[in-house]
Amino acid sequence: MITLRPASERGQADFGWLNSYHSFSFGHYYDPKHMGFSALRVINDDTVQPRMGFDTHGHKDMEIISLVTQGTIAHKDSAGNIRELPAGEYQLMSAGSGIFHSEFNASDAERLKFLQIWIQPNRFGGEPSYQQKSFGEAEGFTTIISPDGRAGTLQIKQDASLIQLIMQQTQDATWSADPERRYYVHVVEGRLLLQNEVVLCQGDGAKLEQLDAIHFSKQSERLKVILFDLP
Incomplete structure (x- = not known):
């Protein structure tokens, strides 16, 4: 079963x-x-003006992922991490028992x-943690986040994974799925034909349930998708 979440129907906040x-x-x-899907609670597509950003604020018991598509985030948190997150890199901050952080446009x-x-995590409390890594732009599927850090x-x-799919040279790709689990697709860049049924463009998403395979077909010169494997 496929349930579309068109980019044009998303909520918007303009400050x-x-x-x-x-x-x-x-x-x-x-x-x-639209309150979330399985453990996936938020996907915000943010554009921040130069030298502006989010002042210091707190989080608790949430797994917070950032993927920069343009520019660089300047990150600072109460655990002592002072980092810059450039385009293409992934950041995962586990808020645990509580953490304060700020995020600014460094340009x-x-x-x-x-x-x-x-x-949303499946284990609460504990020390906050911070992870950041570039996984490159390899063709095909690349697992970015997993429950065991393999x-x-x-x-x-959480019993969840995030997989990056990049298609530039290849036209089609298939992810082997478990009908007992739920999946969410979000198009970061390009145009996608999903399951040979529906076309998704940048910002579009889709909830996928009761499937044993997920088929991706590139409909643009380059395609970048993130796929969530959820309980």
Whole structure:
């Protein structure tokens, strides 16, 4: 079963310095039909103006993932991490028992664009942690986040995985799925034909259930997708 989440129907918040599109209910945007999907709670598509950003604020018991698509995030948190997150790299902050952090656009001239993703953990409390890594732009599927941190992936406190799919040379790819699990697709870049049925463009998403395989067909010169494997 496929349930589409078109980019054009997402919630929006425009504060001047920040323009954000919400795939699920967040902040002042509330839609009871879009409260999350399985453990996936937030996908915000954020654009931040130069030298602007999120002042210090707190989180607790949430797995927070960032993927920069343009520019660089300047990150600082109460655990002592002072880092920069450039385009293409992934960041995973486990809030645990509580953490405070700030995020700013590090550029004086360029806009910052990034995806902010929240996944609810299955273990609560504990020390906060911070992970950051570049996984490159390899063709095909690359597992970025996993429950056990296998093969150099970032480790999340949930029975969930995040997989990056890049298609430039290849036309088609298939992910072997478990009908008992749920999956969510979000198009980062390009145009996708999903399951030979529906076309998704940048910002579009889809909930996938009761499938034993997920078929991706590239409909643009380059395609970048993130796939969530969820309980």
